[in-house]
Amino acid sequence: MDDEINLRVxxxxxxPPPVREALSHQMMNHRGAEFEAIMAxxxxxxxxxxATNNPVLxxxxxxxxxxxxxxxxxxxxxxxxxxxxxGAFGDRFAQIAEVFGLQVHRLDYExxxxxxxxxxxxxxxxxxxxRAVLMTQNETSTGVLNPLEEIARTVRATxxxxxxxxxxxSGLGAAPLLADAWDLDVVxxxxxxxxxxxxxxxxxxxxxxxxxxxxxxxxxxLYWDFTAxxxxxxxxxxxxxxxxxxxxxxxxxxxxxxxxxxxxxxxRHAALAERTRSGVRRLGLxxxxxxxxxxxxxxxVRVPEGIDLKKLLKSAQERHNVVFAGGQGRLSGxxxxxxxxxxxxxxxxxxxxxALADSLEAxxxxxxxxxxGV
Amino acid sequence: MDDEINLRVxxxxxxPPPVREALSHQMMNHRGAEFEAIMAxxxxxxxxxxATNNPVLxxxxxxxxxxxxxxxxxxxxxxxxxxxxxGAFGDRFAQIAEVFGLQVHRLDYExxxxxxxxxxxxxxxxxxxxRAVLMTQNETSTGVLNPLEEIARTVRATxxxxxxxxxxxSGLGAAPLLADAWDLDVVxxxxxxxxxxxxxxxxxxxxxxxxxxxxxxxxxxLYWDFTAxxxxxxxxxxxxxxxxxxxxxxxxxxxxxxxxxxxxxxxRHAALAERTRSGVRRLGLxxxxxxxxxxxxxxxVRVPEGIDLKKLLKSAQERHNVVFAGGQGRLSGxxxxxxxxxxxxxxxxxxxxxALADSLEAxxxxxxxxxxGV
Numbered sequence: 001m002d003d004e005i006n007l008r009v010x011x012x013x014x015x016p017p018p019v020r021e022a023l024s025h026q027m028m029n030h031r032g033a034e035f036e037a038i039m040a041x042x043x044x045x046x047x048x049x050x051a052t053n054n055p056v057l058x059x060x061x062x063x064x065x066x067x068x069x070x071x072x073x074x075x076x077x078x079x080x081x082x083x084x085x086x087g088a089f090g091d092r093f094a095q096i097a098e099v100f101g102l103q104v105h106r107l108d109y110e111x112x113x114x115x116x117x118x119x120x121x122x123x124x125x126x127x128x129x130x131r132a133v134l135m136t137q138n139e140t141s142t143g144v145l146n147p148l149e150e151i152a153r154t155v156r157a158t159x160x161x162x163x164x165x166x167x168x169x170s171g172l173g174a175a176p177l178l179a180d181a182w183d184l185d186v187v188x189x190x191x192x193x194x195x196x197x198x199x200x201x202x203x204x205x206x207x208x209x210x211x212x213x214x215x216x217x218x219x220x221x222l223y224w225d226f227t228a229x230x231x232x233x234x235x236x237x238x239x240x241x242x243x244x245x246x247x248x249x250x251x252x253x254x255x256x257x258x259x260x261x262x263x264x265x266x267x268r269h270a271a272l273a274e275r276t277r278s279g280v281r282r283l284g285l286x287x288x289x290x291x292x293x294x295x296x297x298x299x300x301v302r303v304p305e306g307i308d309l310k311k312l313l314k315s316a317q318e319r320h321n322v323v324f325a326g327g328q329g330r331l332s333g334x335x336x337x338x339x340x341x342x343x344x345x346x347x348x349x350x351x352x353x354x355a356l357a358d359s360l361e362a363x364x365x366x367x368x369x370x371x372x373g374v
Numbered sequence: 375m376d377d378e379i380n381l382r383v384x385x386x387x388x389x390p391p392p393v394r395e396a397l398s399h400q401m402m403n404h405r406g407a408e409f410e411a412i413m414a415x416x417x418x419x420x421x422x423x424x425a426t427n428n429p430v431l432x433x434x435x436x437x438x439x440x441x442x443x444x445x446x447x448x449x450x451x452x453x454x455x456x457x458x459x460x461g462a463f464g465d466r467f468a469q470i471a472e473v474f475g476l477q478v479h480r481l482d483y484e485x486x487x488x489x490x491x492x493x494x495x496x497x498x499x500x501x502x503x504x505r506a507v508l509m510t511q512n513e514t515s516t517g518v519l520n521p522l523e524e525i526a527r528t529v530r531a532t533x534x535x536x537x538x539x540x541x542x543x544s545g546l547g548a549a550p551l552l553a554d555a556w557d558l559d560v561v562x563x564x565x566x567x568x569x570x571x572x573x574x575x576x577x578x579x580x581x582x583x584x585x586x587x588x589x590x591x592x593x594x595x596l597y598w599d600f601t602a603x604x605x606x607x608x609x610x611x612x613x614x615x616x617x618x619x620x621x622x623x624x625x626x627x628x629x630x631x632x633x634x635x636x637x638x639x640x641x642r643h644a645a646l647a648e649r650t651r652s653g654v655r656r657l658g659l660x661x662x663x664x665x666x667x668x669x670x671x672x673x674x675v676r677v678p679e680g681i682d683l684k685k686l687l688k689s690a691q692e693r694h695n696v697v698f699a700g701g702q703g704r705l706s707g708x709x710x711x712x713x714x715x716x717x718x719x720x721x722x723x724x725x726x727x728x729a730l731a732d733s734l735e736a737x738x739x740x741x742x743x744x745x746x747g748v
Contacts, residue, residue: 004400012401012618023619024398026378027386027572029697060574061597062434064614068597099596192615198401200434200574200617220594222473223435223442240438241566243574244386245397245619323403 008352009325010140010170010298012192012199013342015249016256019196022248030244036236038247043233045254049172049262050187050205052179057204057229060243063169063190066202068096069224070165070186074132074210076218077101081132082123084115084151088141088328093134093167100219105130111331112300114293115146117154124158131213132163132185138171141328143289143300143337145175152182163213169193169202173257174269174297174341185210193297194265196256196342197249206230269296272340272349279353280338283360284367288335297341300327303334304365312336312359320355382726383699384514384544384672386566386573387716389623390630393570396622404618410610412621417607419628423546423636424561424579426553431578431603434617437543437564440576442470443598444539444560445508448584450592451475453505456497458489458525462515462702467508467541474593479504485705486674488667489520491528498532505587506537506559512545515702517663517674517711519549526556537587543567543576547631548643548671548715559584567671568639570630570716571623580604643670646714646723653727654712657734658741662709671715674701677708678739686710686733694729 007014015023028035046056059065071093075081079102083094086109097104107123109115115135124130133155137148148166155164163185168177172187173194179187185207192199206214206226214226222228228239257265273296277287280301288300303309309326313336316322327335338356340349381388389397402409420430433439445467449455453476457468460483471478481497483489489509498504507529511522522540529538537559542551546561547568553561559581566573580588580600588600596602602613631639647670651661654675662674677683683700687710690696701709712730714723 005402007401007403009403009405011615012404015401020398020400024394026394027381027389027566028379029381029383029699030386030573031383031699032691032697060434060436061439062614062616065435065597096596100594190615192401192618198617198619199404199615200620220474222470223439240436241385241564241573242436243572243617244566245572246574317406323406325403325405 006322006348006351008339009323010337010339010341011190013196013339014344015198016196016253016343018256019249019253022252023198023245025245025248027244030238030242035244035247038251039232039236042247042250042254045258046203048258050179051177051181052205054180054205054207055230055233057206057226057233058242059202059224059229060200061202062199063188063202064092065224066169066188066190066204067093067167069202069204070188071096071100072219072221072224073226074163074165074186074213074217075102078103079131080105080127080129081134082107082120082127082130084120084133084135085109086113086115086136086142086144086146087111087139089139089167089169090136093136097134111142112144112288113290114144115151117147117150120151121154121158124155124162130162132165134165135167137166137168137177138175138295138297140170140298141331143287143295143298144293145171145295146293148177149182152184156183163210170297170341173265176266179205183207191246191250194342195250196253197246200243201246201250269341272344272346273299275346275349276338276340276353279349283357297339299338299340300335301338303336304368307360307363307365309333309336311363315359315362316355320351320358322352322355380696380722380725382713383697384711384713384715385564387570387713388718389572390570390627390717392630393623393627396626397572397619399619399622401618404612404616409618409621412625413606413610416621416624416628419632420577422632424553425551425555426579428554428579428581429604429607431580431600431607432616433576433598433603434574435576436573437562437576438466439598440543440562440564440578441467441541443576443578444562445470445474445476446593446595446598447600448537448539448560448587448591449476449506452477454479454501454503455506455508456481456494456501456504458494458507458509459483460487460489460510460516460518460520461485461513463513463541463543464510467510471508485516486518486662487664488518489525491521491524494525495528495532498529498536504536506539508539509541511540511542511551512549512669512671514544514672515705517661517669517672518667519545519669520667522551523556526558530557537584544671544715547639550640553579557581565620565624568715569624570627571620574617575620575624643715646718646720647673649720649723650712650714650727653723657731671713673712673714674709675712677710678742681734681737681739683707683710685737689733689736690729694725694732696726696729
């Protein structure tokens with residue numbers, strides 16, 4: 001990747017050369033046998049990384065569309081839901097539920113903190129009519145990985161019937177997630193994250209419990225309808241034109257991922273995230289997230305006093321071709337984020353850290369003296 | 375295109391080499407200055423082909439998503455609408471309105487016929503509470519081009535305040551359409567048609583009248599929200615991750631289109647459609663559509679008695695690498711369709727006609743004797 005941009009934002013992530021090549025393939029009939037075979041291979045590959053035997057549906061859309069699809073397919077107007085939010089994307093999931101007329105009980109955490117399973121358990125006891133829990137696996141805006149497995153266990157122990165809808169857009173593929181073993185109901189992902197393909201496709205696994213809920217759910221839907229999308233998987237007949245070039249790309253990306261192996265990919269992300277954090281600490285910078293819940297996909301770094309963030313990002317990009325992401329919402333200007341998910345290796349991280357060091361130095365940063373011993 | 379598939383379906387359409395090359399470009403930060411410039415160029419280019427000064431919004435989605443976006447952004451539960459349908463896609467637009475709880479008055483035509491402006495005018499008089507007319511410009515399932523300009527004139531003369539929502543997915547770019555001059559309110563298009571890029575982006579122009587309606591429209595929406603999408607155009611800040619690779623592609627495709635010129639592209643489509651029809655007639659086959667309303671994008675051909683359609687399509691593909699489309703819905707098995715929109719020239723049409731002749735001959739077809747004199 002030497003001659004190329006070192007894109008260290010938490011999505012879109014860099015696309016490996018064979019996947020880029022696949023993107024440029026000529027169109028084909030999306031109702032023919034050849035495309036049917038590609039769809040079948042892609043859906044089977046997605047099931048491997050979701051660790052599920054349930055169908056994984058795909059829609060031409062961004063991840064936000066996937067979140068909307070999750071809500072409108074399994075719930076009815078006025079339903080009570082619990083929305084657990086630890087950042088901007090948790091807020092978005094809650095907002096979708098509100099917009100569609102659900103009765104939303106929010107469980108908010110300070111940005112940088114993770115959700116606490118015990119709080120969710122307690123709230124479930126207080127709200128026996130709640131039909132669903134909406135939550136984020138990996139919060140892209142703060143670099144926090146929620147303890148999803150533990151939360152799922154608590155939810156299931158408290159309310160075996162409740163729906164657990166998970167935004168796993170920036171986590172799936174990078175962080176451990178076992179949709180069936182953890183008994184998750186709808187798990188939403190997006191093509192431009194760990195999957196190493198461009199944005200424009202969202203994927204959702206749907207449990208038996210969610211299918212059952214879907215049958216009687218009354219929120220209006222046509223584009224997002226699970227029943228129509230499932231036909232696409234079963235019969236190879238998409239209800240409307242699929243994102244053909246992204247299927248070409250995902251077919252190749254999933255082959256690369258299967259070669260590397262699900263657990264090996266998780267381990268690579270964990271190691272690169274740790275490498276990023278120690279590099280950042282060595283520069284005397286502070287991390288935003290609770291140390292017990294660091295994300296393997298993205299690291300949020302506090303902007304130290306005296307440093308001009310805009311200048312910092314500009315210098316990294318212009319002098320080193322390294323692109324970091326700024327903060328979102330209430331963290332705008334207060335943090336920046338280093339993405340390390342998808343197609344990324346230690347060299348890319350080291351180059352990014354060097355660019356960061358140089359760009360800080362250009363502003364006279366000499367580190368925090370008290371951080372030297374850490 | 376000699377070594378390549380001759381994709382004669384009405385979308386996805388073949389992608390020209392420079393557009394395919396653009397698809398394979400590496401990802402970039404979708405919140406950076408470089409992407410902002412691409413978005414601005416694409417939106418300006420879209421305005422040229424929509425013939426509008428109003429904003430053209432884009433969403434990562436198929437055309438069906440664009441139709442849903444049109445409905446949910448300008449209407450409220452229980453609103454009365456008139457859905458004019460001449461085929462499968464008119465039915466889909468009506469279905470979306472029904473699913474979202476609108477009171478839908480259908481105006482149905484036999485498949486193969488076009489809508490009649492006088493009928494629509496009469497219905498508008500009968501239904502003074504109607505808030506919108508939903509209709510298709512070019513019906514992909516039957517190869518019919520509705521007389522949209524005349525219909526728009528009638529609608530506007532009868533009800534200056536009513537919203538006219540147009541599915542122009544397979545027509546825009548290929549058939550004349552002037553969004554501002556014809557005073558159309560929401561015009562929906564899709565990337566995989568005349569735009570010569572892969573599926574996955576839908577575009578919508580929005581008139582002042584539609585913006586006004588949008589402000590008080592109460593159907594629930596988040597992913598499709600026009601206000602959020604408009605911010606993307608105005609500030610270069612998309613509300614969620616856009617389909618980055620399709621923006622790369624559309625930037626290049628729009629440059630090609632601007633080079634050729636809007637009116638020249640319309641003329642090319644008209645000529646190639648006529649070339650297709652006369653070739654089909656010379657083989658003794660019959661067309662489905664009303665001769666006064668042939669589509670410039672797609673030609674629907676009746677399957678003659680004694681011809682096995684599956685075998686015909688298979689032979690064209692396997693022996694000649696030419697892909698035709700079958701019929702949809704009630705026309706399944708009764709027609710096949712020849713797409714001639716987007717990146718297509720007379721050579722591609724002639725090759726397709728040769729493949730058709732050969733595949734018919736393989737089934738012993740010698741033409742209809744009585745057709746010889748036509």
